Amino acid sequence: MRAFKVKRNSEQYYRVDLPRNLFTDGRRHSVMAVTRREAIDKAQDTIARRRKGLDSSAARTPLTDFLRRFLEFYKTEGGVSLRTWQDYRYHIEANVIPLIGGVVLSELRPVHVDEWMKSLRGRGLGDRTVEYAQSVLRRALQFALEWELLDRNPAGARFRVAKRKRTVKASGTKVRFLNPEQARAFLAAVSGDRHEALYALALTTGLRPEELYGLRLTDLDLAIRRLTVNQVLAKTRRKKGEDVARFQFGPPKTERSRRTIDFPRFVANLLRLEVQTVRKLRQFAGESWQENGLVFPSHAGTPLEERNVLRRFQVICEANGLPKLRLYDLRHTHASLLIHEGVHPKKISERLGHSSIKLTMDTYGHLFEGSDRDSAEKMEKLLGGEPKAPRVLTMPNRNRVADKTADKHTKARLLRASK
CATH class of the missing domain: 1.10.150.130 (Tyrosine recombinase, N-terminal domain)
Structure with missing residues (x-):
């Protein structure tokens, strides 16, 4: 491959002509650079790209x-x-x-x-x-x-x-949550609060905040105390002056997030009161009401403002000596309470709408109290105790069973036959 030295208007550079068979327009194509080496390297790169079918001109854009x-x-x-x-x-x-x-x-x-x-x-x-x-x-x-x-x-x-390179936080804590005593204290603290039903539902079902805000009345069956997650609420990030809605309803996060969940009787009673409250709000708002069919709407029928709910939630926690948490941490609390009560991880995964049980175990596996101790005790029992005499297996005759684990009915049958 040859590089030609070109002098023009007191400037000097090197040019390499590219093979014509790489182009279909019949025109001559070349590359230029300040030094001979740079021109040759640039030409080789362009030729390689053209042979791979790459668009060299478009790739030169910033x-x-x-x-x-x-x-x-x-x-x-x-x-x-x-x-x-x-x-x-x-x-x-x-x-x-x-x-x-x-x-x-x-x-x-x-x-x-x-x-x-x-x-x-x-x-x-x-x-x-x-x-x-x-x-x-x-x-x-x-x-x-x-x-x-x-x-x-x-x-x-x-x-x-x-x-x-993903690092572990210095505290070593993966999730934050309320223990059973704190959870009971929290429910007592929010008794009578405007969002009491929302907090109780979050604590007893593990719904994500966007699932709570997007929950519709048609998704509830209070008679059998069951709900279905069919939509979520996503707040948009608008630029100043951008003509985009402040919120948008959409499908759940994953296919497994579209799930059916049962909730306790006391929560069903709170939800009935919430439905009555929303009905009164609708009548009071009149024509200014924006109907979205939500279980937890604002005073105008629009979705709740997440910042306002979070601010109220954290004020309640601080006033009652509870840890400062996010609303999402009620979901972690729900998972920890299920683990505390011995619920199987597979069921917890389904209830939370996780994509797999692996995600559940990666997130909450450290909360399974005693699981590591049980493993150590099993190893101690298997390997750390007094060695047992090796068991010698011999061919059985009519009066002897070779293995202690043989079926007891087989042994009884042999004894009867020997009589």
């Missing part, structure tokens, strides 16, 4: 332009909820573009991704936030791979590294 193109496409064709798409947009605009958006797409390398993730941590972002931002970039670059703009994903290798 990463910023590609990411904006990706967001526009992903909004309608990505198969994700509006809230998820808005999370992607946030990380791309806040964490990716300001730092590495100027890098040309075809020149992006794993080292750029490494340095970018390091800079995010340097800005004080937590490990989970950095991992999420990296997963967004990895997903976007995967589209560049599928659109034949790149032949490898520069952020792909970082996915495995991020999982290996």
Whole structure:
């Protein structure tokens, strides 16, 4: 491969002509660089890309332009909820573009991704936030791979590294929850509160907050004390001036999240009172009422404002000497109470709507009190006691059974035959 030296207008550079058979327009195509080595390397890269069917011209655009193109496409064709798409947009605009958006797409390398993730941590972002931002970039670059703009994903290798480097919190606590005494104290503290039924239902069913806010009257059967999770509420992340609804109803998180759950009798009584309260609110609001068929609506019929519910919840906890928790931690409390009562992990997994029992055990496995002690005791019994005399097996005759574990009826039959 030859590189020609070109002098033009007091400037000097090197040009390499590319094979005509790689292009269908019949025109001459070439690459240029300041040094001979750079020109040859650039030509070899372009030839390799053309032979793989990659679009070299589109790959020369800045990463910023590609990411904006990706967001526009992903909004309608990505198969994700509006809230998820808005999370992607946030990380791309806040964490990716300001730092590495100027890098040309075809020149992006794993080292750029490494340095970018390091800079995010340097800005004080937590490990989970950095991992999420990296997963967004990895997903976007995967589209560049599928659109034949790149032949490898520069952020792909970082996915495995991020999982290996995931750290454990210094406290060692995976989840926060109320113990049985605290749970009873909490129910006593919220007695008579406007959201008493919501808190009690969360504590006794383990519903996620978005499932509670999206629960409809048609999903309840108070006669048999049973509910079905059919929809959830997702609050959107609107930009200032953006014409997007503040909330959006959608399907549950996963297929297993669409589930049927029984609840206690005292909760059914609270829900009946809640239905009566909502009926009065509807009559009082009149024409300003926005009907959504919700079990726990606001005074106007719209979904409850999550921040207001959380603020009220934490004030109650603080006033009664209970730990400061999130509303989601009532879900963890529900799981811990079931474990305390000896409910099988498979049933807990189904009740919580987990995608698999593995997720349940990974999250709550450390709460199964005594399970590790039982394992140690079994090993002690098996290996740590006095050694037993080895059992010698011989061929049985009519009066002898070779193994102590032989069927007792067989032994009795042999004894009767010998008489």
